[in-house]
Amino acid sequence: MNSALAISATQLTKSFAGPKGAVVEAVKGVELAVQPGEVVAFLGPNGAGKTTTLDMILGLSSPDSGEVRVFGREPRKAARDGRIAAVMQTGGLMDDFTVAETVGIVASLHNRNSDVDAVMARADIADIADRKVSRCSGGEQQRLKFALALLPDPDLIVLDEPTAGMDVESRRTFWAAMRADARHGRTVLFATHYLEEADAFADRIVMIAGGRVVADGSTAAIRSQASRRVVSAQLDEAAVPGLLRVFPDLEVVERRGGRIYLSLPDSDALARHLLTSTRARDVEIAAHNLEDAFVALTSATLTAGK
Numbered sequence: 001m002n003s004a005l006a007i008s009a010t011q012l013t014k015s016f017a018g019p020k021g022a023v024v025e026a027v028k029g030v031e032l033a034v035q036p037g038e039v040v041a042f043l044g045p046n047g048a049g050k051t052t053t054l055d056m057i058l059g060l061s062s063p064d065s066g067e068v069r070v071f072g073r074e075p076r077k078a079a080r081d082g083r084i085a086a087v088m089q090t091g092g093l094m095d096d097f098t099v100a101e102t103v104g105i106v107a108s109l110h111n112r113n114s115d116v117d118a119v120m121a122r123a124d125i126a127d128i129a130d131r132k133v134s135r136c137s138g139g140e141q142q143r144l145k146f147a148l149a150l151l152p153d154p155d156l157i158v159l160d161e162p163t164a165g166m167d168v169e170s171r172r173t174f175w176a177a178m179r180a181d182a183r184h185g186r187t188v189l190f191a192t193h194y195l196e197e198a199d200a201f202a203d204r205i206v207m208i209a210g211g212r213v214v215a216d217g218s219t220a221a222i223r224s225q226a227s228r229r230v231v232s233a234q235l236d237e238a239a240v241p242g243l244l245r246v247f248p249d250l251e252v253v254e255r256r257g258g259r260i261y262l263s264l265p266d267s268d269a270l271a272r273h274l275l276t277s278t279r280a281r282d283v284e285i286a287a288h289n290l291e292d293a294f295v296a297l298t299s300a301t302l303t304a305g306k
């Protein structure tokens with residue numbers, strides 16, 4: 001186990017009792033290694049296992065098998081030491097206090113002598129200091145929670161879909177505050193459904209679907225993988241092994257409606273080969289955007305995992 005890592009998760013599994021005695025395997029062998037200072041998006045559709053994994057990283061629940069370490073320690077120990085803090089989706093604020101009162105009360109609970117004004121400025125809530133929590137918008141409440149998470153000056157901050165339900169402008173303000181803070185070297189892991197959010201604010205994207213990591217790479221690498229062109233054609237399945245012999249890098253993206261969708265860095269070479277050396281018909285080349293890649297990756301794994 002590498003204690004220099006901010007987060008190290010090995011072969012994590014977690015199941016829950018489902019309806020009618022069924023077992024829900026929420027997390028099925030998640031591996032994750034996050035370096036200090038990285039800003040990582042944990043990206044996946046509903047029910048992918050994001051919250052279940054984050055809860056284990058935060059020490060809020062224990063894995064059925066596998067191990068998690070945060071800066072080389074048990075997650076609960078890391079949380080007690082003030083090295084890890086969280087911004088969760090819902091709850092945790094008291095309606096009748098003002099923003100400043102809330103920050104002041106929580107600051108007084110921490111041993112570390114945090115600079116309340118600086119934290120409020122960093123979370124971009126200084127100008128709503130006197131507003132009651134109940135009168136804050138969803139976005140303002142999340143920025144307040146972000147400020148509370150910053151108070152112990154943690155080395156790792158974990159955010160579970162912190163911008164769910166916010167409008168575009170509030171989301172942008174929230175991430176601008178988070179990103180500015182992360183520049184000081186804090187490690188950030190955030191769960192999101194939003195591909196654009198992961199793309200815009202993370203250095204690295206870990207895609208999760210059906211309880212498994214289905215892609216993990218720098219945001220640029222995932223974008224470049226995803227922006228490869230996809231060549232599709234009507235083609236007999238029996239031709240695929242032959243294509244793989246000619247193009248070992250060939251990736252079969254999906255099969256849909258009698259068509260096969262293929263990806264290769266040199267899409268022109270693939271299209272030329274299909275047209276001249278195979279019985280492929282109706283050949284098309286299309287740009288493959290990040291959204292398509294996400295759908296292809298997550299749905300392929302969901303089908304394979306069933």
Ligand SMILES: Nc1ncnc2c1ncn2[C@@H]1O[C@H](COP(=O)(O)OP(=O)(O)OP(=O)(O)O)[C@@H](O)[C@H]1O
Pocket residue numbers: 016017018024025026044045046047048049050051052053193
């Ligand atoms: N306490 C629980 N009891 C039973 N099933 C659970 C429990 N918690 C999670 N699950 C199930 O485990 C799976 C993974 O859920 P999880 O909340 O981790 O996904 P998620 O990726 O965070 O989804 P979302 O984006 O909707 O929050 C889902 O099928 C969910 O219904």
